[in-house]
Amino acid sequence: MWSYGSDVYGxxxxxxxxxxxxxxxxxxxxxxxxxxxxxxSYLVVDTGPWIFGKKVVLPAGTVTRIDPQERKVHLARTKQEIKDSPKFDEDATYNDDAHRDEVGAYYNRFNGTI
Known part of the structure; x- marks a missing residue:
């Protein structure tokens, strides 16, 4: 979950x-x-006005493709799945073990649908 696929981010x-x-x-x-x-490995994504300025942490395993020419990162998750992800707290250590475990458990439940 926390590593990029070898064909995704070479x-x-x-x-x-x-x-x-x-x-x-x-x-x-x-x-x-x-x-x-x-x-x-992970990404912190600024969702801007889409979720009222919310940021989300996405494990590298959710990334399916990176297109350097279009400057786009493609994910294997829907907008709603991302919107429902564990809360990002900039004031806390969002990449600490407890938060990483919570985010990992959330996204691992979708493993059969990637």
């Missing part, structure tokens, strides 16, 4: 901050932050 030097993010059913915002730590 060029680790590519910076996807600022790329648009596409759910299976449309745009959800843009990449605000990334982590490429082995086994703990």
């Amino acid at each position: 060029d680790k030097t590519l910076d996807v901050v600022g790329f648009d993010v596409e759910a299976t059913d449309g745009s959800i915002g843009s990449v605000d932050e990334t982590s490429h730590t082995v086994g703990d």
Whole structure:
């Protein structure tokens, strides 16, 4: 869940901050932050006005494709699944173990539908 597929993000030097993010059913915002730590890779996506400025943490395993020419990151999740994800708290350590476990458990329940 917390690693990119080898065919998704082969060029680790590519910076996807600022790329648009596409759910299976449309745009959800843009990449605000990334982590490429082995086994703990994720995106922080700023959803802008779509969810009233909410940011969400998406495990790297939700990414199906990165298109550097279009500057887009494609996900295997719907807008509603992302909207219903665990709350992002900028004031807390959102990438701490407890939050990572909560986010991982949330997205792992969709594993059969990726």
